[in-house]
Amino acid sequence: MSYLPTDDHFELVHKPIDVDALLRHVRAGQDGAIVIFDGFVRNESHGRPTLHLEYEAYESMALTKIREIGAQAHERFSIDRVAIAHRLGRLEIGETSVLIAVSAPHRAAAFDACRFAIDTLKKTVPIWKKEFFADGAVWADGEIPPAPPIRVEPAS
Protein backbone atom coordinates (compact mmCIF):
# COMPACT_ATOMS: atom_id res chain seq x y z
CA MET A 1 0.00 0.00 0.00
CA SER A 2 1.34 3.40 -0.82
CA TYR A 3 1.90 5.45 2.30
CA LEU A 4 1.65 9.20 2.18
CA PRO A 5 2.74 10.62 5.54
CA THR A 6 0.90 13.83 4.74
CA ASP A 7 -2.36 11.92 5.11
CA ASP A 8 -1.75 11.38 8.81
CA HIS A 9 -2.64 13.97 11.41
CA PHE A 10 -1.07 14.52 14.84
CA GLU A 11 -1.86 17.34 17.21
CA LEU A 12 -1.83 18.62 20.77
CA VAL A 13 -4.72 20.98 21.40
CA HIS A 14 -5.80 23.32 24.17
CA LYS A 15 -9.45 23.28 23.16
CA PRO A 16 -12.02 20.49 22.65
CA ILE A 17 -10.91 17.83 20.17
CA ASP A 18 -12.91 17.92 16.95
CA VAL A 19 -13.70 14.20 16.74
CA ASP A 20 -15.79 14.45 13.57
CA ALA A 21 -13.06 16.32 11.72
CA LEU A 22 -10.50 13.63 12.59
CA LEU A 23 -12.82 10.87 11.42
CA ARG A 24 -13.40 12.66 8.12
CA HIS A 25 -9.64 13.08 7.81
CA VAL A 26 -8.80 9.37 7.98
CA ARG A 27 -11.79 8.15 5.92
CA ALA A 28 -10.77 7.48 2.33
CA GLY A 29 -12.21 5.66 -0.66
CA GLN A 30 -9.71 2.81 -0.52
CA ASP A 31 -10.63 2.00 3.10
CA GLY A 32 -13.22 -0.34 4.51
CA ALA A 33 -12.90 0.33 8.22
CA ILE A 34 -12.05 2.94 10.82
CA VAL A 35 -11.31 2.04 14.44
CA ILE A 36 -11.56 4.85 16.97
CA PHE A 37 -10.25 5.09 20.50
CA ASP A 38 -11.98 7.89 22.39
CA GLY A 39 -10.44 8.37 25.83
CA PHE A 40 -12.47 10.71 28.04
CA VAL A 41 -12.49 11.95 31.61
CA ARG A 42 -13.97 9.48 34.12
CA ASN A 43 -15.99 10.81 37.05
CA GLU A 44 -13.99 8.92 39.67
CA SER A 45 -10.50 7.66 40.42
CA HIS A 46 -9.96 4.70 42.78
CA GLY A 47 -13.40 5.34 44.24
CA ARG A 48 -12.97 9.09 44.81
CA PRO A 49 -15.21 11.44 42.84
CA THR A 50 -13.12 13.46 40.38
CA LEU A 51 -13.94 17.16 39.93
CA HIS A 52 -11.81 17.77 36.85
CA LEU A 53 -8.39 16.99 35.35
CA GLU A 54 -5.45 19.01 34.12
CA TYR A 55 -3.07 17.69 31.47
CA GLU A 56 0.43 19.05 31.01
CA ALA A 57 2.94 18.04 28.32
CA TYR A 58 6.51 18.49 27.20
CA GLU A 59 4.86 19.66 24.02
CA SER A 60 7.70 19.53 21.49
CA MET A 61 8.79 16.08 22.66
CA ALA A 62 5.24 14.78 23.04
CA LEU A 63 4.39 15.67 19.45
CA THR A 64 7.59 14.00 18.24
CA LYS A 65 6.74 10.84 20.19
CA ILE A 66 3.17 10.84 18.85
CA ARG A 67 4.50 11.13 15.29
CA GLU A 68 6.82 8.19 15.98
CA ILE A 69 3.83 6.11 17.08
CA GLY A 70 2.12 6.90 13.79
CA ALA A 71 5.19 5.89 11.81
CA GLN A 72 5.55 2.65 13.79
CA ALA A 73 1.87 1.84 13.21
CA HIS A 74 2.43 2.08 9.47
CA GLU A 75 5.49 -0.18 9.70
CA ARG A 76 3.66 -2.83 11.72
CA PHE A 77 0.14 -2.89 10.29
CA SER A 78 -1.52 -2.69 6.88
CA ILE A 79 -3.33 0.55 7.58
CA ASP A 80 -4.13 3.64 5.56
CA ARG A 81 -4.24 6.73 7.79
CA VAL A 82 -3.67 7.56 11.44
CA ALA A 83 -4.98 10.56 13.36
CA ILE A 84 -3.93 11.16 16.98
CA ALA A 85 -5.02 14.17 19.02
CA HIS A 86 -4.35 14.79 22.70
CA ARG A 87 -5.89 17.64 24.63
CA LEU A 88 -4.01 19.66 27.27
CA GLY A 89 -5.08 22.00 30.04
CA ARG A 90 -8.24 21.69 32.12
CA LEU A 91 -10.77 19.02 31.15
CA GLU A 92 -14.18 18.43 32.66
CA ILE A 93 -15.84 15.05 33.30
CA GLY A 94 -16.83 13.39 30.04
CA GLU A 95 -14.59 15.47 27.80
CA THR A 96 -12.30 13.68 25.34
CA SER A 97 -8.64 13.78 26.36
CA VAL A 98 -7.25 11.59 23.58
CA LEU A 99 -8.66 10.55 20.23
CA ILE A 100 -7.04 7.98 17.95
CA ALA A 101 -8.56 7.07 14.60
CA VAL A 102 -7.04 4.50 12.24
CA SER A 103 -8.37 3.65 8.81
CA ALA A 104 -7.53 0.52 6.85
CA PRO A 105 -8.84 -1.54 3.97
CA HIS A 106 -9.72 -4.32 6.46
CA ARG A 107 -10.78 -4.16 10.10
CA ALA A 108 -8.19 -6.39 11.76
CA ALA A 109 -5.29 -4.08 10.98
CA ALA A 110 -7.26 -1.04 12.10
CA PHE A 111 -8.13 -2.66 15.46
CA ASP A 112 -4.54 -3.80 16.03
CA ALA A 113 -2.99 -0.47 15.08
CA CYS A 114 -5.41 1.53 17.22
CA ARG A 115 -4.67 -0.66 20.25
CA PHE A 116 -0.94 -0.38 19.58
CA ALA A 117 -1.18 3.40 19.31
CA ILE A 118 -3.00 4.02 22.61
CA ASP A 119 -0.91 1.48 24.54
CA THR A 120 2.32 3.00 23.24
CA LEU A 121 1.11 6.56 23.85
CA LYS A 122 0.41 5.75 27.48
CA LYS A 123 3.94 4.41 27.94
CA THR A 124 6.11 6.77 25.91
CA VAL A 125 4.55 10.20 25.40
CA PRO A 126 5.58 12.87 27.97
CA ILE A 127 2.13 13.99 29.10
CA TRP A 128 1.04 14.20 32.74
CA LYS A 129 -2.40 14.16 34.32
CA LYS A 130 -3.34 15.87 37.57
CA GLU A 131 -6.56 14.74 39.22
CA PHE A 132 -8.56 17.24 41.26
CA PHE A 133 -10.79 16.05 44.10
CA ALA A 134 -12.92 17.84 46.68
CA ASP A 135 -10.09 17.56 49.22
CA GLY A 136 -7.02 18.15 47.04
CA ALA A 137 -5.20 17.17 43.89
CA VAL A 138 -2.69 14.47 42.95
CA TRP A 139 -0.54 13.65 39.94
CA ALA A 140 -1.80 10.36 38.52
CA ASP A 141 0.41 7.29 38.82
CA GLY A 142 2.07 6.88 35.47
CA GLU A 143 4.25 4.58 33.44
CA ILE A 144 8.02 4.85 33.37
CA PRO A 145 9.12 5.06 29.72
CA PRO A 146 11.77 2.47 28.79
CA ALA A 147 15.24 3.98 29.24
CA PRO A 148 17.58 3.52 26.31
CA PRO A 149 21.11 2.18 26.66
CA ILE A 150 23.98 4.61 26.99
CA ARG A 151 24.95 5.97 23.60
CA VAL A 152 28.62 6.73 23.12
CA GLU A 153 28.94 9.97 21.25
CA PRO A 154 32.07 11.41 19.70
CA ALA A 155 33.60 14.29 21.59
CA SER A 156 32.64 17.60 20.01
Next chain:
Amino acid sequence: MPTVASKLRVKVIFFGRIRELVGRSEEFEEVPEGATLGDLFDRYVTKYPQLAGFRSSLVASRNQEFVAWGTRVAAGDDIAFLPPVSGG
Protein backbone atom coordinates in the same frame (compact mmCIF):
# COMPACT_ATOMS: atom_id res chain seq x y z
CA MET B 1 41.69 17.85 26.28
CA PRO B 2 40.98 21.35 27.50
CA THR B 3 43.63 22.70 29.82
CA VAL B 4 41.05 24.76 31.68
CA ALA B 5 37.82 23.11 32.78
CA SER B 6 35.15 24.80 30.70
CA LYS B 7 31.51 25.13 31.59
CA LEU B 8 28.58 23.97 29.50
CA ARG B 9 25.37 25.97 29.57
CA VAL B 10 22.20 23.91 29.31
CA LYS B 11 18.49 24.49 29.71
CA VAL B 12 16.78 22.32 32.31
CA ILE B 13 13.01 21.91 31.98
CA PHE B 14 10.66 20.63 34.70
CA PHE B 15 7.24 19.01 34.46
CA GLY B 16 4.47 17.79 36.72
CA ARG B 17 5.38 17.01 40.31
CA ILE B 18 9.03 17.83 39.67
CA ARG B 19 8.08 21.30 38.38
CA GLU B 20 6.01 21.85 41.50
CA LEU B 21 8.82 20.65 43.76
CA VAL B 22 11.46 22.83 42.12
CA GLY B 23 9.06 25.76 41.83
CA ARG B 24 9.79 26.73 38.24
CA SER B 25 9.26 25.46 34.69
CA GLU B 26 12.79 25.90 33.37
CA GLU B 27 16.13 27.46 34.07
CA PHE B 28 19.66 27.63 32.71
CA GLU B 29 22.45 25.76 34.45
CA GLU B 30 26.19 25.52 33.93
CA VAL B 31 27.89 22.17 34.34
CA PRO B 32 31.53 21.14 33.91
CA GLU B 33 32.59 19.55 30.66
CA GLY B 34 32.14 15.79 30.81
CA ALA B 35 29.19 15.97 33.18
CA THR B 36 26.42 13.43 32.66
CA LEU B 37 22.68 13.89 33.10
CA GLY B 38 23.03 11.93 36.31
CA ASP B 39 25.62 14.42 37.58
CA LEU B 40 23.28 17.28 36.76
CA PHE B 41 20.40 15.58 38.55
CA ASP B 42 22.61 15.00 41.61
CA ARG B 43 23.16 18.76 41.80
CA TYR B 44 19.42 19.28 41.96
CA VAL B 45 19.17 16.67 44.71
CA THR B 46 21.67 18.73 46.70
CA LYS B 47 19.45 21.81 46.26
CA TYR B 48 16.16 19.94 46.68
CA PRO B 49 16.75 16.87 48.88
CA GLN B 50 13.17 15.63 48.35
CA LEU B 51 14.12 14.90 44.73
CA ALA B 52 16.26 11.95 45.84
CA GLY B 53 13.18 9.81 46.37
CA PHE B 54 12.05 10.40 42.79
CA ARG B 55 15.24 9.33 41.05
CA SER B 56 14.24 5.71 40.45
CA SER B 57 10.95 6.74 38.83
CA LEU B 58 12.34 9.49 36.58
CA VAL B 59 13.58 9.17 33.02
CA ALA B 60 16.05 11.66 31.61
CA SER B 61 15.68 13.36 28.25
CA ARG B 62 18.19 15.26 26.16
CA ASN B 63 16.94 17.35 23.25
CA GLN B 64 13.52 15.68 23.24
CA GLU B 65 14.89 12.12 23.30
CA PHE B 66 14.90 9.67 26.19
CA VAL B 67 18.52 8.98 27.14
CA ALA B 68 20.40 7.00 29.76
CA TRP B 69 21.56 8.80 32.91
CA GLY B 70 25.18 8.24 31.91
CA THR B 71 24.76 10.32 28.74
CA ARG B 72 27.06 13.32 28.62
CA VAL B 73 25.66 16.81 28.48
CA ALA B 74 26.62 19.14 25.61
CA ALA B 75 26.43 22.92 25.46
CA GLY B 76 23.00 24.18 24.45
CA ASP B 77 21.19 20.96 25.35
CA ASP B 78 17.60 20.91 26.53
CA ILE B 79 17.58 18.58 29.53
CA ALA B 80 14.53 17.29 31.38
CA PHE B 81 13.90 14.85 34.22
CA LEU B 82 10.56 13.31 33.37
CA PRO B 83 8.15 11.78 35.90
CA PRO B 84 6.21 8.63 34.95
CA VAL B 85 3.95 9.59 32.05
CA SER B 86 0.17 9.51 32.43
CA GLY B 87 -1.31 10.74 29.18
CA GLY B 88 -4.30 9.17 27.48
